Amino acid sequence: TLLCAWATETIGLHAVFGAFAFGVVVPRDLLASKAPEAAQRIERTSLFLLPVFFTLTGLSVHFDSLGWRGLVMAVGVFTVACVGKFAGGAGVAYL
Known part of the structure; x- marks a missing residue:
């Protein structure tokens, strides 16, 4: 290993x-x-x-080294991940 x-x-x-x-x-x-x-x-x-x-x-992780574009992408990925997690859980709970 x-x-x-x-x-x-x-x-x-x-x-x-x-x-x-x-x-x-x-x-x-x-x-x-x-x-x-x-x-x-x-x-x-x-x-x-x-x-x-x-x-x-x-x-x-150093967010200051990402630059604006990288920071926007990180926030976007975080947002999509949170919404996806919530929507998946809520969808299964609804079914």
Whole structure:
């Protein structure tokens, strides 16, 4: 995992993409036979680490470097996401 994360960081992508790619290609049957408790440990760890990752990623965004066009696009994406989430929930609740 660390080697894949390092490789993607070296080529200019974020390290999490390399770790994700490694997780995609690892055979599940082999992992389950060698370390049956690994899936439970990964799930427990991800319950803590995923919110931390997204929090740190969000806090590292510098809105002043986006410029006006980027800021308008970010607000637009945020607005569409919120309206879509509300409309989807309201539509299902209505049905």
